[in-house]
Amino acid sequence: MPLSAESLVVIDVLQKSGVPPLIALPPAEGRAFFNAAFATKPEDQEAVASVRELSIPVAGGSIRARLYSPKAGKLPVLVHYHGGGWVLMGLETHDGYCRQLANASGAAVLAVEYRKSPEFKAPVLVEDCFAALQWAIANAEDLNIDASRLGVVGDSAGGNLAAAVTLLARDAGIPIKCQILTYPAVDATLSAASIEENKTAPLLGKAEMEWFYGHYLNGASVDAKHPLVSPLFASNHAGLPAAFISTAEFDPLRDEGEAYGKKLTAAGVTVEAKRYDSVFHGFMLMSKIIPEGAQLLDAQVAFLAKHL
Secondary structure, eight states: OOOOHHHHHHHHHHHHTTOOOTTSSOHHHHHHHHHHHTSOOGGGOOOOSEEEEEEEEETTEEEEEEEEESSSSOEEEEEEEOOSTTTSOOTTTTHHHHHHHHHHHOSEEEEEEOOOTTTSOTTHHHHHHHHHHHHHHHTHHHHTEEEEEEEEEEETHHHHHHHHHHHHHHHHTOOOOEEEEESOOOOTTOOSHHHHHTTTOSSOOHHHHHHHHHHHHTTOSSOTTSTTTOGGGOSOOTTOOEEEEEEEEEOTTHHHHHHHHHHHHHTTOOEEEEEEEEEETTGGGGTTTOHHHHHHHHHHHHHHHHHO
16 A cells, blocks of 8 residues: 555655654764654643653663653553664653553553663663663552553564563563553564565665664674564563554564564464554654554553553
């Protein structure tokens, strides 16, 4: 299928706004630019009953986090890891989505601002994300969350981190009810057929993935096939939480996300998988224009109603 009319509108808007390719700027400069360019606008911020700024201790420092609570009382919690190629984006770029997810699901959303590459390499980012999960459990009373109803959610690089966290949590005996992985990066070898098929796709193509992995893995203490980098290559996927995995037709990460769903299913994990046709990587954050973004949120909420 061709790109949808709405997808073409977004591409046109980005081009006319002078937004450069994601890899056009050095990491630190690009981080500042794209964090501002894609930050949720005030008019797009749904009101949430409570929004709390937090600091979470991690090895060698601390990281920012933000807790969205849609109503009073002890709530189930979703720990959220944002996308951005392990280099870009942050709390502000995903603020609108986290507000929508909290309100629509009735769960608290703990958004985590993990440290970025190339300043920090794999597996430090995964360790930050796992530390945030452990911290949330340890501080459940103060946060007014129900740690027995815990899920993780992430898009793109955040989907990669969420999937890796479930592996660490399973091995540590920490129960997670469910995982929502939105066009996740789960194979750093970049060997899936869609990498070539969609190598020049809008927003994210093969060159962008090579650039992101270059910053994340160059000089890292783990290689491309390590399960905390490529969860697809984990030796055992049994015992992982129920998963909702969404992919996009015009996305280089499409095939690896779908392959991960099949791996989980083969290991006995409950999986719901959905490919969204006619859209490209990143559509989740573009629901104001691309209707599939709103459809995806509805599907995620329906999944959470069953598993969280």
